Amino acid sequence: MMLKKKNLMIGVILTATAVLAALLFFSIREEKEDRVDFLMDTFIQQQITGRKAKQTGEKVFQALKAFDDSLSMYNTESEISKINNAAGISYVKVAEQTYNLLKRSQELSTLHNSFDFTIAPITALWHEAKENGVPPTEEQVAQRLALVDYKKVLFNDEEQSVMLAEKGMAIDMGGIAKGYACDVVRSIYQKSDISTALISIGGNVYTYRTPRGKQGYRVGIRNPIGDSADALLSLMSTEQVIATSGAYERFFEYQGISYHHIIDKNTGFPAQSDLLSATIVTADGALADFLSTTYYILGKKAVLETIEQEKATLAKGETPQFAIIAIDKQYNIYVSPSLKDKVELLEDDGGKYRFAV
Incomplete structure (x- = not known):
């Protein structure tokens, strides 16, 4: 009886040792690649983990360079x-x-x-x-x-x-090119020997799979009245594209009036929006890029209507095609119901910002 227990214990130890050795083997072989490139008139940041992380990062860079070369007006x-x-x-x-x-x-x-x-x-x-x-x-x-x-x-x-x-x-492909680029990158990641990855292309972020031991990637959403590095919100994401549009980039002032880069096609002038920013979360990169700009132009009324439509979709047990986060000029934050437990306020900026929906 003692001999059986001893043999059982040895077997457990050997099994645990084998598992530990396997984990150690794969962790040793895994690479981590953090790289920043400048393409598509913006900085592109990749964080990749996996056995072919460096190779994959370079492959993505070359693909996006070719993509940009073919699309730039x-x-x-x-x-x-x-x-x-x-x-x-x-x-x-x-x-x-x-x-x-x-x-x-x-x-x-x-x-x-x-x-x-x-x-x-x-x-x-x-x-x-x-x-x-x-x-x-x-x-x-x-x-x-x-x-x-x-x-x-x-x-x-x-x-x-x-x-x-x-x-x-x-x-001019500027309205959806960066979002579509996320779709191009997804295809490369899926075919590569990597574990997880995150790529940021301007205002568009794609998260691939889930980091080991975590629920997903924590993606920062910019404070629309802060510096580019100031994150106002944190969003838990996996296998999603997050696209944000706002008037805080690429603008100039003339006689006290600020002119930004988001043009309303109906007027030909910069959009007069009651929003500071609009963020779309969906698996479709091109759609995310398109909708973030569209909702910024349409404004708060369209955002609230969409949130109500999502409530009805969820009540039917269906999955919405996309979710939205928007911030208006009164610092109210509007969040789709499907994102409620995934969004956190990182800073209150003196209590200025508040969740409205």
Whole structure:
């Protein structure tokens, strides 16, 4: 009997030792890669854990560089520039990824009239205005607005080619490119030998899987009236894209008036919103980027309507397609019901901010 117990104890010890050795083996082989690159006119930060962490980080960098090279309207050799230069003249054959993104952009443009991926004539005008420090006139804006119409983007599926119907039209992918880039990165992470990862592309964050021993990644949401490094909220996330839009970046002042970079397609001028920021949480990166800008433009009323719609969706036992966090100019914080237990206020800034919903 004693011999059996002794043998059992030895077996338990050997099993525990084997498990410990296996864990140690895999932990030793796992790499941690933290890297920061500058692409797509923003800083891109990756935090990767896994046996191919460094290799995966480099693979993502190369993929995003190629992605940016094909989409930038300021790169004369990009596919987008070639389409813009051939506006009103001819079709331009593009790569499959570019074609799919343009088709998705047209699809999203049909969802709400605040978004149009042919906004480039207006964004280029405001880019010049920022460089000169003087806003454009209403007449200049009106002339450019006449060239904005996503319905005049023509697609040839057989040739995988694209054409803008009128000369002077132009495409700007800035409204969804960073979110779509998160979808591109997801595909790379899924095919790589890594355990977990987080990538931040400007105002868009994607979290891949769950870090060992944790419930998810804690992602900071910026204080819209603070510095870029000041996180106001913490959101628990896994396998989600978090996209935030606000007027706190890329702006200039003229005669005491601040002009920011989020343009309302209906007016051609910076959006006059009653929000400080809008954040979308969903698995679809392109949708997250599109909706964060859209809700910022639409404002608090649309946010509250969406939260009520989500309550009805949850009451049916269904999963909402996306969730929202918004902060208005009175420092009220609105949070979707599905995110209630995942969001924390990190700083009260003197008691200024408060949860309203």
